[in-house]
Amino acid sequence: MVKITIGAINKVPGSSKNYKTGDWRTLKPVIDMEKCKKCWICYKFCPEGCIKKTDDGPETDYDYCKGCGICAYECPFKAIEMVMEER
Amino acid sequence: MAKITIMGNMATALGAKLSRPDVVPAYPITPSTLFPEKISEYIADGEMDAEMIRVESEHSAMSACIGASACGARVCTASASQGIALMSEMMFIAAGMRLPIVMAVGNRALAAPINIWCDHQDTISQRDTGWLQFYAERNQEGLDLMIIAFKVCEDKRVLLPGMVGIDAFVLTHTTEAVDVPEQELVDEFLPKYKLELSLDPNKPMTFGSFGTPEFYQEFKYTQVKAIEKSSDVIDEVFAEFKKKFGREYRKIMPYKCEDADVIILTMGSMSGTARAAVNKMREEGKKVGCCKLTVYRPFPGKELMDLTKNARVIAVLDRDISPGFGGALYGEVSAQFVNEPKHPLITDYIIGLGGRDVLIENFEEIYDKSMDAVKKGRVEKPVEWINMNQEVL
Ligand code: SF4
Ligand code: SF4
Numbered sequence: 001m002v003k004i005t006i007g008a009i010n011k012v013p014g015s016s017k018n019y020k021t022g023d024w025r026t027l028k029p030v031i032d033m034e035k036c037k038k039c040w041i042c043y044k045f046c047p048e049g050c051i052k053k054t055d056d057g058p059e060t061d062y063d064y065c066k067g068c069g070i071c072a073y074e075c076p077f078k079a080i081e082m083v084m085e086e087r
Numbered sequence: 088m089a090k091i092t093i094m095g096n097m098a099t100a101l102g103a104k105l106s107r108p109d110v111v112p113a114y115p116i117t118p119s120t121l122f123p124e125k126i127s128e129y130i131a132d133g134e135m136d137a138e139m140i141r142v143e144s145e146h147s148a149m150s151a152c153i154g155a156s157a158c159g160a161r162v163c164t165a166s167a168s169q170g171i172a173l174m175s176e177m178m179f180i181a182a183g184m185r186l187p188i189v190m191a192v193g194n195r196a197l198a199a200p201i202n203i204w205c206d207h208q209d210t211i212s213q214r215d216t217g218w219l220q221f222y223a224e225r226n227q228e229g230l231d232l233m234i235i236a237f238k239v240c241e242d243k244r245v246l247l248p249g250m251v252g253i254d255a256f257v258l259t260h261t262t263e264a265v266d267v268p269e270q271e272l273v274d275e276f277l278p279k280y281k282l283e284l285s286l287d288p289n290k291p292m293t294f295g296s297f298g299t300p301e302f303y304q305e306f307k308y309t310q311v312k313a314i315e316k317s318s319d320v321i322d323e324v325f326a327e328f329k330k331k332f333g334r335e336y337r338k339i340m341p342y343k344c345e346d347a348d349v350i351i352l353t354m355g356s357m358s359g360t361a362r363a364a365v366n367k368m369r370e371e372g373k374k375v376g377c378c379k380l381t382v383y384r385p386f387p388g389k390e391l392m393d394l395t396k397n398a399r400v401i402a403v404l405d406r407d408i409s410p411g412f413g414g415a416l417y418g419e420v421s422a423q424f425v426n427e428p429k430h431p432l433i434t435d436y437i438i439g440l441g442g443r444d445v446l447i448e449n450f451e452e453i454y455d456k457s458m459d460a461v462k463k464g465r466v467e468k469p470v471e472w473i474n475m476n477q478e479v480l
Contacts, residue, residue, distance in 0.1 A: 006185050013291035
C-alpha cells in the first residue's frame with residue numbers, strides 16, 4: 001500500500017516505470033507489417049521512446065504508449081493506423 | 088551581549104550568519120539587496136563558512152535553495168516584491184517538498200505602478216504557498232526572528248519553509264540599536280541539523296514526486312497538518328528563546344487591550360506608531376488598545392479571538408489589498424468570528440500602501456470611525472481607505 005511521505009519523497013529510484021502511462025490512451029497505434037518498410041522514422045519520432053527496433057520491424061510498448069499518434073502521422077508509408085482503444 | 092547599531096537588512100543578515108547556513112542562493116532586489124551584499128562580505132572576510140550561489144533570477148534563487156535544502160544543507164535567501172512574485176512557483180514547491188528554507192524579506196509594494204516602498208502585498212500574496220510568515224516591528228525582531236524561524240522550520244514536527252518580513256526602508260534602511268546574541272548561545276539554541284532523508288547520488292530518490300488524484304489531496308492534508316502543528320512549536324521556540332536570550336516574543340503582542348473598546352490590529356513597523364497613538368488616546372480617556380501580529384502564518388486566530396472577545400470593535404489595519412474584496416487580514420479575522428453567536432464589530436482600514444507614512448493621527452481617525460460604528464451598532468462601510476489624498480483623484 002502506498003503511504004503519503006513527507007515532501008512526497010519516493011525512495012525507490014526509477015520507480016516511474018511502475019506507472020503505466022499507457023492507461024491514458026484512447027487511440028492505439030496498430031502497425032501493418034505488410035506496409036512497413038523498416039525505415040524507423042516512427043522509432044525516432046515517438047516522444048515516449050516506446051517503439052522498439054526488432055528484426056521483424058517496429059514493436060510498440062503498449063504499457064507506455066500514450067496514443068499521441070505522432071508515429072502514424074510521421075510514417076511515410078501509412079503503415080500505422082490509430083484505432084479506438086477497447087478496454 | 089554586544090550592542091551595535093545597524094540597518095534592518097544588516098540585522099537579518101546577521102541573524103542569518105549567526106544561524107550558520109551552509110548555502111545562500113540570492114538575487115538582489117531593492118530593498119533587500121544589502122542582505123546578499125552583507126552575506127558575501129561575511130564569506131569574503133572569512134567570518135562565515137557558507138556557499139553563496141549567484142543566480143540569474145529569483146526563480147533560480149529559490150530553485151537553488153530547494154536543491155541545496157533537499158541535499159540537507161541549511162539554506163537561506165532574501166528577496167522582496169517582484170522578486171517574490173517571480174519566486175512564487177518555486178515557493179509552493181519548497182513547501183510541498185517540506186524544506187526548511189528561511190527567507191528574509193524587505194516588504195515592498197508590487198508594480199504597477201512601480202514602487203519600491205513599504206507595503207505587505209508581496210508576502211501577503213504568498214500566504215497560500217505554505218510558508219510560515221513572521222513580521223518584525225524593529226530591527227532587533229528581524230535579527231531574532233531569523234534565528235527563531237530556522238529553529239521552528241527545522242523542527243521535525245514542522246519541516247516547512249518560513250519567511251521573516253521587515254518593512255522596506257522603515258526597517259531595511261533604518262539604523263537601530265540591536266543586541267547581538269552570542270554565537271555560542273545561538274549554536275546551543277540552534278544546533279546543526281540533519282534532514283532524515285536527503286538527496287544523495289549514491290542513494291537516488293525523488294523529492295516532491297508525482298501525486299495523482301488518488302494521493303494529492305491526502306498529501307496536502309499532511310502538509311496543512313504540519314503548518315497547524317507549527318503553532319505549538321512556535322510557542323515552544325519563543326519560550327526557549329526568552330529563556331536563552333531574554334527577549335520575549337508571542338504570536339500576537341497585545342498592548343493595553345484588557346479593557347479596550349477598540350482593539351487595533353497591526354503588522355510590522357507601524358505597530359510602534361500604534362502604541363504611541365494608544366498612549367496618546369489613553370491620556371484622553373479613550374479605551375483603546377492595539378495588538379501586533381508577529382506570526383501571520385500559521386494564522387493566530389484562536390489567540391486573536393481570546394484577546395478581542397470582549398472588545399466592541401476590532402479595527403484591522405491592512406497594508407495590503409485583495410482587489411475586489413478588501414484587506415487580507417480583515418477577511419481572516421472576520422472568518423475567525425463568523426460562527427460565534429456574539430462577537431465584536433470588525434472594520435477594515437487600508438493604510439500605508441506603497442510606502443505612505445502611517446501617522447498617529449491616522450490611528451485617532453481609525454478610533455473615531457470605529458467608535459462611530461459602535462454608536463450606530465453596525466458597520467456601514469467595512470473597508471475604508473485611510474489618509475487618502477483626495478486632490479489627486
Ligand atoms: S502513438 Fe505516440 S506514444 Fe504511441 S507509439 Fe506512436 S508515437 Fe509513440
Ligand atoms: S515509420 Fe512506418 S514504415 Fe517506417 S518503420 Fe515505422 S511503421 Fe515502418
